[in-house]
Amino acid sequence: MDPRAGALTRRSLLGLGAAAAAAAVLPGCSDQSVRLPVHTTDRPDVLALATDAYVFGYPMMLLDIMRAASGPTNTIDHSVLPDPNDRGVARLSHDMVYSQAWLDLTEEPMVLQIPGMEPDRFWLFQLIDGWANTEHDLTSKTPRTTVDADGPPFTYILTGPQWAGELPAQMTRLHMPSTLCTIVGRIQINGVQDAPKVNELQQQIKLIPLSAWKRGDLDATVSRVHPIDRGTEPPAKRIAALDGRTYLNRLCRLMLTDPPAAADAPLMAELAKIEIQPGGVVDDRPADILDEAVRQGQRRIADWTDPTARSVNGWEIPIDLGTFGTDYLRRAATTRRSPGLAPIRDILYGNLDAPATDERGAPYRYRIRFAPGTWPPVDAFASITAYDTQGLLVPNPEQIYSVGHVPRVVAAPDGSVELAIQQQDPRPSVPTGNWLPIPPTGDFSLTLRLYAPRGEAIDGKWEPPPLTRID
Secondary structure, eight states: OOOTTOOOOOGGGOOOOEEEEOSSSSSSSSSOOOOOOOSSSOOHHHHHHHHHHHHHHHHHHHHHHHHHHOTTTOEEEOOOOOTTTTOOSSSSSSSSEEEEEEEEEESOEEEEEOOOTTOOOOEEEEEEEETSEEEEESSSSOOOOOTTOOSSSEEEEOOOOOOOEEEEEETTEEEOOEEEEEOOOOOOOOOOOHHHHHHHHHOOOOEEEEEHHHHTTTTTOEEOOOOOOSSSSSSHHHHHHHHHHHHHHHHHHHHHHHHHOOHHHHHHHHHHTTOOOOTTTTTTHHHHHHHHHHHHHHHHHHHHHTTTEHHHHHHHHOOOOOOTTOOHHHHHHHHOOOOTOOOTEEEEEEEEEESSBBOOOOOOEEEEEEEOTTSSOBBOOOEEEEEEETTBBHHHHHHHEEEEESSOOOTTTTTTTTEEEESSTTTTTTGGGEEOOSSSSEEEEEEEEEEOOOHHHEEEEESSOEEOOOO
């Protein structure tokens, strides 16, 4: 979603690079104490309100920038298995391939049909509204169909906020609160040799206007497969380049199509004092103050840290993803990091940072040891992926980018599993499936993913083991 105009590239798919954020005076539902701006005079504080508006509108603005650089609406694009040359999006999974569609439900609903797949192939399709909230998450474990719409294939009708037509038989209705929304799909891939099968499944996905479905035009899906994106500028950089007046006026225009939620009314009443409202303009406000609001808003988003995340053995595990309510700073920071992070009931994430070398440049060697019976508890599978400081996959001659999924890990005779996290090849003393290469210099990060995590992982009873240095 940040490629050349008219073509969707990988940089438009989930993940926009690292970001964190800091305290903000915005309404919220997190553990932080948050509040609306307080003004002590009749004259509105333009800087404070414009900064709040920057944070509030960031998810919608980012999605709009991505949409504008993508293919036509109501069509679907499919990715390929990424490698280190795929520079468009940070922290790509090497376990799944993505499908994505930008929807406009103004004229009529769209029908989404997900084909039948093998019982052991995990898939996830998220429906995300115009403000980056996950409204629906459909998975191979919980496809969430109605009683009379069992599958596969699983058939859904995606309706906008104003639709009031008759629901077709054998379909599950998925109501969307905004007319502009996004589908982000993931399908498990079992190594490079599995790509043809996954591509075949992708091509079976149907995305069809309701009118075409009713007249039996079931081949009306428009889909494309796009190559690895070797670009250099992600959407987050594009939005960062907007000046204050351009940003806020564009936000006001977007709110005409997708108005704020009812819960946003208190903040919107404040922002209206400086004409930030659906259809408003801020041309009469000082440009230097609006530009300073952009800088302050960017800092808030970049400095934010998640107060609800669990810190366990060096891993940070976010536990509140997908739907944000009025916690606008969490929504902005999470969307900048990745607009489409799955709810933890679908994928539980853990992140850990570490140096690859000591002060003299000598490489470190690390181990992660899962004691017998403590491999991540999942109903699908788990993996750990290594990234460089830019959030890109780590180049290595063996083309090993993740561990835990393909090839399979090898347990010791006592049932424990030890993973070698290091740049040097440890084989043959370490099985190939137990080795994850890291960069030869600098820092690196690991992302642990539990697909279809079980209850003990979600509630924190299970804990990931630490990364231990052995030198």
